[in-house]
Amino acid sequence: MHPTPTLAPFPAPAPADAPAVEVADLRRRYGSFEAVRGVSFEVRPGEVFALLGVNGAGKTSALEVVEGLAAASGGTVRVLGHDPRRERSAVRPYLGVVLQASGLPGDLTVAETVRTWAGTLTAPRPAGEALAQVGLTGRADVRVRSLSGGERRRLDLATALLGRPRVLVLDEPTTGLDPESRRTVWELVRRLVDDGAAVLLTTHHLEEAEQLADRIAIMRAGTIVLDGTREEIAATQPATVRFVLDPAAPRPPVPAGVEVVSAAPRVEWHTRTLQPVLAGLLAWAERSGVLLHGLEARAASLEQAFLAVADGADPS
Known part of the structure; x- marks a missing residue:
């Protein structure tokens, strides 16, 4: 277990008790196809919110708007009180993101990758600390292209944690990980949440949602069909x-x-x-x-x- 670092404060003017992520009637279209159809949810500090659904349900399309990587076709999204796309400079220092596929350069070593990523952040944690958190200290001098799929996933997580995020968006974070590595990731997420971070998670591992999530929403065809705690959702059956x-x-x-x-x-x-x-x-x-x-x-x-x-x- 590594000590949890002190995280950066919330950006003004969002109060600490306000939702860290607010999504209201979110819509996203690709031409005539509406991938996200009026989705609404909130994620509060110190909470894990899991967005579940089969492939094509609209999860990643919704997350990309939260991450500021895509514009909404309708509705509103706020991260720490700011529009994550139009006010990206206010959100980016406090937002950590693990995409389904990161595309990190294969020619750099693990340590070079982390140091390069740290150079884009205002107050990153030490590169060695980030690697130790995800169990990659012994692979620091290995080139990214030589890593296993699971090791690359852990490197993705290390870069997301560099900025000590107040909001962490995890899109299939443990894909390709063995059970032991998956549980290491779960422990990292729990430590961040215990320190007040808000986590928005998508996963195909239902056990992962059961272990981590305080609240869960299940999507189908671009809409949220069920939401609540694990017990509330199970009680519908x-x-x-x-x-x-x-x-x-x-x-x-x-x-x-x-x-x-x-x-x-x-x-x-x-x-x-x-x-x-x-x-x-x-x-x-x-x-x-x-x-x-x-x-x-x-x-x-x-x-x-x-x-x-x-x-x-x-x-x-």
């Missing part, structure tokens, strides 16, 4: 009860409100009242002397809600 009956066994009564997905001998029920349904089933099995083979009871999950949105189902 039913729990599942599965078991197998012997051929001669009696059939259990189906409780009110239970959807029967499949019947005996392989039974699957969907319910929004898991505990009473499960308790009633076990009591019936005890009274009837019935064995419930392979009994499985699963609460609803973020993955279940994500797949329902991806499939175009009504999440409610």
Whole structure:
């Protein structure tokens, strides 16, 4: 664990308790195609907000406006109280960005890359500290083109952390990383958030969103279909009860409100009242002397809600 450096203050005039990122009715078009269709959300200091969705849902198109790399076709975006494109000079010193692909020069060494990037910042952290944070100290003299995909991803993160950002935008930050490196990145993000940074994250690793995000939004076709905490989003889906009956066994009564997905001998029920349904089933099995083979009871999950949105189902 490395000590967390003191971060730069918020730029005036945004108060510390104001949203770090404000997106209101954001729209982005490519010709006649509208990739982002009226998206709204906020990210506050000390919070991780995860934007999820399948490829083509509009996540990166929305993030590029937040990053100041593209103009909005409609709506407003503010980062620390400023327009990230028109007032870029006010935002840039406090904004860290990890793109899906950075395109860092392959001929430079890792250390040269970090020092070059640091030269564009007002008050960067030492290059050695940035490399140590992402576990690349031993690769400082290696040319970027010789790094593995995971090492390049960690170098992307090192450059994003150089400026001690107050807002960190992470677009698929752990793509190509092994599980150990992924957890190292998670710990870095948690330390930044603990120190008050706001993090806007996109990821295809649902476990990553579950581990890091305080709030989550799931996009489909340019709109936010579900948003809330992990628990709130999971609660939009039913729990599942599965078991197998012997051929001669009696059939259990189906409780009110239970959807029967499949019947005996392989039974699957969907319910929004898991505990009473499960308790009633076990009591019936005890009274009837019935064995419930392979009994499985699963609460609803973020993955279940994500797949329902991806499939175009009504999440409610």
